[in-house]
Amino acid sequence: MRFYAVFLVLVLSFLCQSAFAFDWPHIKSRQIGPHTWVIEHGPHDEDPKVSHGFHNNPGFVVTDSGVVVVDTGSSYEIGKMILQRIAAVTNKPVTHIFTTHFHGDHWLANQALVEAFPEAKTIAHPELIKLLKGGEDKFWMDTFAKRLGKDFVGTKAVIPNTAAEAKVYRIGGINFQVMLFDKAHTASDLMVLVVEDGVLFTGDIINNVHFSFMGHGNFRGAYAATQTALSLKPRYVVVGHGMSGEPVLIERFAGFYQQLLASVGKYYEQGLQDYEMKPKVVAELAQYKTWSGFDRQIGPYISQMILELEKEAFR
Numbered sequence: 340m341r342f343y344a345v346f347l348v349l350v351l352s353f354l355c356q357s358a359f360a361f362d363w364p365h366i367k368s369r370q371i372g373p374h375t376w377v378i379e380h381g382p383h384d385e386d387p388k389v390s391h392g393f394h395n396n397p398g399f400v401v402t403d404s405g406v407v408v409v410d411t412g413s414s415y416e417i418g419k420m421i422l423q424r425i426a427a428v429t430n431k432p433v434t435h436i437f438t439t440h441f442h443g444d445h446w447l448a449n450q451a452l453v454e455a456f457p458e459a460k461t462i463a464h465p466e467l468i469k470l471l472k473g474g475e476d477k478f479w480m481d482t483f484a485k486r487l488g489k490d491f492v493g494t495k496a497v498i499p500n501t502a503a504e505a506k507v508y509r510i511g512g513i514n515f516q517v518m519l520f521d522k523a524h525t526a527s528d529l530m531v532l533v534v535e536d537g538v539l540f541t542g543d544i545i546n547n548v549h550f551s552f553m554g555h556g557n558f559r560g561a562y563a564a565t566q567t568a569l570s571l572k573p574r575y576v577v578v579g580h581g582m583s584g585e586p587v588l589i590e591r592f593a594g595f596y597q598q599l600l601a602s603v604g605k606y607y608e609q610g611l612q613d614y615e616m617k618p619k620v621v622a623e624l625a626q627y628k629t630w631s632g633f634d635r636q637i638g639p640y641i642s643q644m645i646l647e648l649e650k651e652a653f654r
């Protein structure tokens with residue numbers, strides 16, 4: 340009897356451990372510049388059972404004075420994984436965390452990093468700080484708690500503490516050029532260019548074979564932001580979702596925005612309703628059909644574009 344009780348305790352403790360402290364052997368960090376690494380999610384899969392909520396691309400830059408992180412992830416557990424990947428490269432402390440926008444999958448993991456390095460400055464668009472302090476933090480906490488279930492346990496909202504400025508930050512001998520956007524993927528976007536390495540972190544303004552929710556965004560503004568990204572002439576691009584790579588990723592995504600704007604614009608001029616133009620727009624954008632999220636997002640994209648066009652018409 341006693342043996343079974345001990346056995347049961349052992350099994351239960353093992354189950355508890357494996358439930359909350361899973362490892363991420365398939366997630367690798369990859370050096371993409373002399374000072375810059377990206378932690379890539381690999382093949383895109385938003386199913387939380389597969390991804391445990393990790394499907395973005397946190398990056399980190401090792402400077403003379405410490406580590407600068409760009410975007411974390413969706414949960415406390417993901418934050419701990421990011422710390423492990425950084426520790427495999429350097430024992431320097433995390434000194435700064437830039438967050439590219441207010442969607443929860445880019446900042447809810449901040450907690451683990453800030454717990455380990457309480458002095459770290461957490462920097463984001465002023466609008467991001469305003470939105471999260473105004474209650475959006477609870478929205479993202481609830482959304483990801485529902486989506487990730489037990490994988491979200493222990494996560495707390497750590498809202499960035501420092502408003503970003505559009506300027507070059509010099510940190511530990513490296514220049515970080517920060518650009519702010521009020522109307523792009525959201526009203527709270529920033530991009531970071533690691534000047535010495537030529538690496539550009541775009542947030543979700545640009546993705547790779549993947550479509551993000553644009554309900555907080557503006558398509559014309561997002562397209563304009565792609566042009567800003569191109570003008571920086573980066574050597575390498577870390578996108579919000581999907582594998583990072585050559586600057587052609589920017590051109591490709593800009594091409595999508597451009598075709599969507601042209602196609603919806605044309606049928607809007609002809610007086611078509613969203614449901615009338617949808618099959619025509621889908622046919623014209625057929626080359627993007629295989630990108631993740633196309634079927635789910637294209638309807639909302641068209642409806643939103645029409646609203647944007649209506650607003651422009653009344654200006």
Ligand SMILES: [Zn+2]
Nearest residue numbers: 440442543551
């Ligand atoms: Zn997003």
